[in-house]
Every structure is written in C-alpha cells, then in structure tokens.
Amino acid sequence: MPQQTQITPVNSNDQTDANVVSISNTKLYVLDTNILLHEPLAFTSFKENDVVVPMTVLEELDYIKDSNKDVARDARVSIRAMEDLLHDATPEQMLAGVSMSGLGAGENGPTGALSIFADLLMPDNQQIFTSNENDNRIINVALHLQVKLAPRQVILVTKDINMRLKAKGAGMGLVEDYRRDQLISDIKYLCKGYHVFEGNFWEKVQLVESHTEGRDTIHNIPRSVLPEAYINEFLIDETRQFAGIVESITSNSLEVLDLGYERLMSRRAWGISPKNIGQAMALHSLLDPHIDLCILTGPAGSGKTLLALAAALEMVIEKNMYDKIIVTRSTPEIAESIGFLPGTEEEKMAPWLAAITDSLEVLHKNDENTKGSMSYIMEKANIQFKSVNFMRGRSIQNAIVILDESQNLTASQLKTIITRCGEGTKLICGGNLAQIDSNYLSAVTSGLTYIVEKFKNFSGSATFNLDGVVRSRLAEFAEKEL
Structure with a gap:
C-alpha cells in the first residue's frame, strides 16, 4: 500500500470538501496540463510541497495521449508515472494525497504528496467561471483551494500566459510559470x-x-x-x-x-x-x-x-x-x-x-x-x-x-x-x-x-x-x- 501522508480531508461529510487537503506550512501547487506535457515528471519537482492534479488535467492528458501530436508520448509518460504512484491507493487516499517520498534520488527527491481533485463534482456556487472550458475549470480548482486552505499558499502553475492573466483577474493570488527547466533567467x-x-x-x-x-x-x-x-x-x-x-x-x-x-x-x-x-x-x-x-x-x-x-x-x-x-x-x-x-x-x-x-x-x-x-x-x-x-x-x-x-x-x-x-x-x-x-x-x-x-x-x-x-x-x- 502506498504511504499516506497527513494530508487529510477537511470535512469528509462534504463531497466537495473531500477533495480539499488540510492546512499545512508547505505550499500547494495546482498543475495545468501543459506543465506535464512540457515535463512529464514535473509533479515530482516540488520537493516538500504538495501537488494537486485536477481531474480536467487527466481528461486532457487522456485525449492527447491517443492523438498524433508530438506531445502524445509525453502525455503517456506522465499518466504512467502517476499511475505507478497511485495504483495501490484507495479513492479516499487519492483525494487526500499520497506521499511521493522515494520517487527521487537522495535528498533532492520529493517528500510532498500528490492528490487528484475531482473538479467535475464542484457545485456551481463554488465556481467563479461558469463556462465549461478546461482552463476555466482548472482555475476554479485553484480558486476553490485558495479559499478553503487560507492562509496556506496555493499556487497555480501554468505555461499558458493568457491563463495566468485570467487566473489573476479572477482573484488568484499566486500564479507562476514552471521554471525548473530554466537554466537562465533571461x-x-x-x-x-x-x-x-x-x-x-x-x-x-x-x-x-x-x-x-x-x-x-x-x-x-x-x-x-x-x-x-x-x-x-x-x-x-x-x-x-x-x-x-x-x-x-x-x-x-x-x-x-x-x-x-x-x-x-x-x-x-x-x-x-x-x-x-x-x-x-x-x-x-x-x-x-x-x-x-x-x-x-x-x-x-x-x-x-x-x-x-x-x-x-x-x-x-x-x-x-x-x-x-x-x-x-x-x-x-x-x-x-x-x-x-x-x-x-x-x-x-x-x-x-x-x-x-x-x-x-x-x-x-x-x-x-x-x-x-x-x-x-x-x-x-x-x-x-x-x-x-x-x-x-x-x-x-x-x-x-x-x-x-x-x-x-x-x-x-x-x-x-x-x-x-x-x-x-x-x-x-x-x-x-x-x-x-x-x-x-x-x-x-x-x-x-x-x-x-x-x-x-x-x-x-x-x-x-x-x-x-x-x-x-x-x-x-x-x-x-x-
């Protein structure tokens, strides 16, 4: 069985809140699809911090993996890597978070947790964007977690510049590009x-x-x-x-x-x-x-x-x-x-x-x-x-x-x-x-x-x-x- 961390649901009686991890001193990163297409194992790059992958991201990866696009292979690699980590987890553990300890080499390996957020189950009254575009659904996840876990830092990570602008305009306090692959700043x-x-x-x-x-x-x-x-x-x-x-x-x-x-x-x-x-x-x-x-x-x-x-x-x-x-x-x-x-x-x-x-x-x-x-x-x-x-x-x-x-x-x-x-x-x-x-x-x-x-x-x-x-x-x- 995978090691379950102390990231537990805030309120297990609430279907929506069952997706929300508890307040912690570490940061929580919400990943956009393009991050995993750019670097399939990117979810292991956040060290002691926790990572959330919205269900919409998995849906997009599932669509891309069978396409003729050049990034189809990267989508398959990312899906397999997440499945290797989560395959023994129960549904409750996947929502609460499964520790990524042991995935990396030595002291540089990740120690945070990976969880899946079932954003398709979010009620309309908890969504800022009401249109059903994938980007909007992912931003809704980040905004929802930002409110539920305050004052914990929740950060949306995306390489889509327009998505970063939309998220900030909708009230997302922390939005970042993925910079682990950047060896130079300019x-x-x-x-x-x-x-x-x-x-x-x-x-x-x-x-x-x-x-x-x-x-x-x-x-x-x-x-x-x-x-x-x-x-x-x-x-x-x-x-x-x-x-x-x-x-x-x-x-x-x-x-x-x-x-x-x-x-x-x-x-x-x-x-x-x-x-x-x-x-x-x-x-x-x-x-x-x-x-x-x-x-x-x-x-x-x-x-x-x-x-x-x-x-x-x-x-x-x-x-x-x-x-x-x-x-x-x-x-x-x-x-x-x-x-x-x-x-x-x-x-x-x-x-x-x-x-x-x-x-x-x-x-x-x-x-x-x-x-x-x-x-x-x-x-x-x-x-x-x-x-x-x-x-x-x-x-x-x-x-x-x-x-x-x-x-x-x-x-x-x-x-x-x-x-x-x-x-x-x-x-x-x-x-x-x-x-x-x-x-x-x-x-x-x-x-x-x-x-x-x-x-x-x-x-x-x-x-x-x-x-x-x-x-x-x-x-x-x-x-x-x-």
Whole structure:
C-alpha cells in the first residue's frame, strides 16, 4: 500500500470538501496540463510541497495521449508515472494525497504528496467561471483551494500566459510559470560562444607563457583574465589583432590556441567564405572533426543553415570524413502526421526542409546546370531527409546530422535525438530563439537554450551566436526595425 501522508480531508461529510487537503506550512501547487506535457515528471519537482492534479488535467492528458501530436508520448509518460504512484491507493487516499517520498534520488527527491481533485463534482456556487472550458475549470480548482486552505499558499502553475492573466483577474493570488527547466533567467545571459576583449588583447594579458606544438602556438594565460571561460570558447579583440580558442582550463590558467584573425577569416568550405568573424568562428568548429556537437543560434539570415550545409558537404565529399548527411527538423503541429503527404519519407519532408534545398541552390547557383548539380550532389553526399518523429530508436553511425529549427524542441526531445548519434557522428543544431512556434516553449525554456547551457563545458561541443544578418540589406533592416 502506498504511504499516506497527513494530508487529510477537511470535512469528509462534504463531497466537495473531500477533495480539499488540510492546512499545512508547505505550499500547494495546482498543475495545468501543459506543465506535464512540457515535463512529464514535473509533479515530482516540488520537493516538500504538495501537488494537486485536477481531474480536467487527466481528461486532457487522456485525449492527447491517443492523438498524433508530438506531445502524445509525453502525455503517456506522465499518466504512467502517476499511475505507478497511485495504483495501490484507495479513492479516499487519492483525494487526500499520497506521499511521493522515494520517487527521487537522495535528498533532492520529493517528500510532498500528490492528490487528484475531482473538479467535475464542484457545485456551481463554488465556481467563479461558469463556462465549461478546461482552463476555466482548472482555475476554479485553484480558486476553490485558495479559499478553503487560507492562509496556506496555493499556487497555480501554468505555461499558458493568457491563463495566468485570467487566473489573476479572477482573484488568484499566486500564479507562476514552471521554471525548473530554466537554466537562465533571461535570454541575454545565454552563452554566445565567444568573448570580445575591449581594445587590444595583449594589453589585457600581461602575463603569458607560450609554446609551439607543430605549427600551432598555444598561450597559457591566467584564469583571472576570464574567470567564466569555458571549453571551446573563442577569444577575440576589438582591434582584430587576435583570435584564439580555449582548449583547456585549470584552476589557475587557460590554455588558448592562437588561431590568427586573418587565418580564421580565410577558412573556406564548399566554395564559400565567412562574411564576418561570427561565421568564421562557426565554420572553424563546423570543420573540426573533434567537435561532435555544434550549436548555431541567431536571427533569420545569419547563415546558420548555409554554413552547416557547406561544412557538411566539404567533410563528406571533399574530405571523405563521413558517409552521409541526414537532415531533419521539427515540423509544425499541422504537419506532424506526414503520412497525408504523397511520396517517400524524403519526399514528404521536402516541403519542411526547403531551407536546405534553397541553400544547396545558393551553393551551386553558378554551375552550368544548377538543378543537375543539386541532384548529383544530393546523391553523391547521400543526403537523406528524415522526420524528427521517426528518429527515436535509431543509431546513426559516421554521419553528419543537421537539425534545423531546433528552437521548437523541448529538452527531452533534443535528448532523444542527441542520444541517437553513434560513433563518428557529428550533430549540428541550428535555431532562432526569436521564432518559437511551440505553444509550450519560450526562449528561456526551449530545448535549444537548455543544451547550449548544459553542453558549454563539454570538450566535444561548441556554441555560436551569429548576430549579423547577411542575407540581404532588406532582411538586415527588417531584423533590426520590425
């Protein structure tokens, strides 16, 4: 039998009050459906505090789990996790609360209780919203508990901004977003992949030890020069006299490989050269076989897809370092069921991967027969278009995987794709955090933001924020002014 906590009904003779837990010093969190879709095990993340899941949330999860939506799997995972905890509980225990102790690891595990609130049984005179929309029913639960358990803190947790506004307008004192998945508080704090020194680099660095390894020059500089440095972070200065990359870090020093500003700008891949220093730094790591994960962020027109494709073609065809190129991306919800489109999987995905074919066309626009060149290169490089929904379960060996529009993926979805990469595979993730289409994500909760922060100290990854729009002066003006 599950362990029942001291969360007992206030009045067991009242059908409505039987759902209300007793006053406690801990907080009570009422979860919206989108929290469990965003992170299926979110109900275990509130430590010593109690969690209430309204029956309406279970109904929504039940509807979504059998749908073709990308979050259907997350709905099923959440339902199974709650069932594992509550399967031995009696109806009375489920309403009163079942302890979640033992679900987590060590001292960080939850010690509060999970309960189900039968909001369908609430009488009309206890509901602020009389319309039957699901959001309104969940808000009614939070408002009801806020009154019954005062002065205990009752908090509604939802990622729906409009729902937060409605709840506050209806009198809900505490309404929050789910922030456990946020590694940064604002997107402006996201790692850019490089650090720019004011003035001349050598004026900032007075103490340095340098040595050569073959043709490479390596500088050992004090850690105090850049205390927050991380592996594979580029170092440049405003005078364009120095460009280097952090190769290793100790408690007292940084080991910096001197790349040379002009040498960095002269890198080429598949006939293209970088148009700014940001592209040059990105291209350097894209062509580095020791970097397994390259993350490219930046606005539309900054060259993310073109650089990724050019580097991939260079390494697959010219250098014969990889066997194939796999291109995938998150698809809008309307396109998640690609079976309605005609043709093979590659043909079905083609409309959603037009950015790749557009970039191929740019790379071969000067050829005598552009269309023929594109067909030849796609066959020569073994370019495959795959749906991100079908990446689960695969093991991809010795390939370059280009994941476009990754800002629309959650951390768990990106984990699924990253863990598919086998020996000798390089993953390139590109995305624009200003163009998130998902209803459940923001710039700070996107999986792209999550992996930028999580992988910044991993020696096999590199991150770049491309902040210059090079597509056209029209695109550049639009990015700045609109």
